[in-house]
Amino acid sequence: MTTPQEELLPGTRRALLHRIAVAQAEGRAPSLVAAVVRDGRTVWHGARTSVDGHAPDENVQYRIGSITKTFTAVLVLRLRDEGALDLEDPLEKHLQGTGAGEVTIAHLLAHTGGWAAETPGPWWERTPGALRPGLADVLGDQAAPHPAGRRFHYSNPGYAVLGALVEEVRGVPWEEALRREVLEPLGLDRTSVRSQAPAAGGWAVHPWADAMLPEPVEDFGRMAPAGQLWSTTGDLARFAAFLARGDDRVLSAETLREMRTPAAPAEVGDVADGAAYGLGLQIQHRDGRLLVGHSGSVPGFLANLTVGVADDVAAVVLANCTSGPPLAQVGADLVGIVAEAEPRIPAPWRPLRDVDQAVLELAGQWYWGTSPVALRVMADGLVSLGPLSGGGRRSRFRPNGDGTWTGLEGYYAGEALRAVRRPDGTVDHLDLGSFVFTRQPYDVGAAVPGGVDPEGWRGIG
Structure with missing residues (x-):
């Protein structure tokens, strides 16, 4: 059930409608549906x-293609958070017989396993899954085109294997989990895994004529x-709110932050576009805005889910x-329309x-060198x-409960911050x-590596 559309200003609603109307008309889509989420609703x-x-x-279902991968990744991260596996575990530790070698679970999640983009044999999206009854049929016997961990190379079979991993560890089918x-x-x-009425039919639109052909x-x-x-725009809107904020019944906000942290080196073209994969x-x-989510396409359908993290839109x-409107751009534009017309308050x-005096005394100005x-x-x-002021290394740090903190982002992500005290309890420096x-700057009374010249600061003289 959506909240009343009056929560957005009339001008904003018209701009959103105009954007999808242009996308449907210029992209020649038989139908196009969209939803916007703000503040989790x-x-x-x-x-x-x-x-x-x-x-x-x-409530009308459309096939969402590779957005499915995000759902599969959530299942794998749940297993990690429960301690059933580690992302750095070799795949073969939990799922044997894949010939994965050094490929880890993290590699497959981030598309850095080096595996092929597609399955061997006929186009898997337009042929029955019965042609690929086992993982051997999904992977084939071809050599991996790239070394594990060296580069981002999108792999559909990699996520099929992650689904099999979930089944192996959970002991139930992927669909049930x-x-x-x-x-x-x-x-x-x-x-759902299979369509449930009401559901849209999938179409191919002729590239040079306004004619259509139904897709199988x-x-x-597998x-x-x-x-x-x-899925539907109603369900995916709720899923988008979950990806932005977390839900402890499924995954914590901290784990969702981990999922949207770049985990794969970008390709040359992607660097120029500011794109990465978590x-x-x-x-x-895009346009100075950090966006996370996923696109999807299968014959007959296109899909996009985009979350503007800072704007909470x-x-x-x-x-x-099958082909048509550039939905990734449309999704980014819808986020931008709301974020710019009605900035987040x-x-x-x-x-x-509660004020911890031991922490409060650390507040204020410090010097790294000069x-x-x-x-x-x-x-x-x-x-x-x-x-x-200005740019440079910056991070937030979470307390560890023992007087130390751990960096959450940037250069200091995962690094330990601690206050080093003198025998009398006063703070000598931060490490x-x-x-x-x-x-x-270069405090003569502190334990500065390499020491401080005893003559102190001076002019050229």
Whole structure:
């Protein structure tokens, strides 16, 4: 059930409708549906169609293609968070007989396993899954085109194998694990492996004529975890809200941050486009905005889910054509329309509930060599460290409960921050991954590596 569309201003709603109308008309899509999520709630739904008087709503299913991969990645991360596996485990530790060698679970999640992009044999998206009854039929006996861990190379078979990994560890079919662990807790009752009415038909539109051809609908079998799912804008809007904020019944916000952290080296063309890949999520920078999500395409359908993390705005766009509107651009534009027309209103500033004096005394200005930085104590229990102004290394740090903190992003991600004290209990310096931060530049009274010239600061003289 969507919230009233009046939550968006009339001008914003018209701009959103105009954008999808242009996309459907110029992309020659038989139908196109979209939804926008703000602050975790669906605030707009729109549709355009070539059939008079028959606009699809948020409950009509479309095939979502590779957005399925994000669902599969969520299942794998759940296993990791439960301690059933480690992402750095070789795949063969949990799923034998794949010939994966040094390929790890993390490699497959990030498409850095070096595996082929597609299965051997006929085009898997247009042929029955019964042609590929086992993993050997999905992988074939061809050599991997790239060494493991060296480069990003999108692999559909890799996600089919991740689905088989879920089955092996859980002891239930991938479809059952997905329903029980993700779909039901999040209330995604219109997302399914096979279509459930009402559902759109998939079409191919002739490239040089305004004519259409129905596309076959196949059950992908073993390849299902790579692209089988059907869903709706209503369900995917709820899934987008989950990807932005987390839900402890499925995955924590911290694990979702990990999923949207770049995990694969970008290709040359992708670097220019500001694109990267995390763990089951595509990452891109457009118009100064960080966007995460996933696109999908199978014969007859296009799909896109885009989350603007900083703006807390997400968009879902679905169409029933094999090629047509550039949905990744449309999704980014829908996010941008709302974020720019109705900027996010920050939550009220609130002070700390409890002030830890031992932490408070660390707040303020420090120096790494001669570079001034500021340590700030934040109301959410984190501390931040970064330059007083301009660019440079900066990060937030979460407390570990033992007087140390761990970096959450950037250069200092995963690095330990601690206050080094003198015998009398006063702070000598901060240690951050062996970097020393002192209260004065090259403080003569602190343990600066290499020491400080005893004659101190001087002129040229």
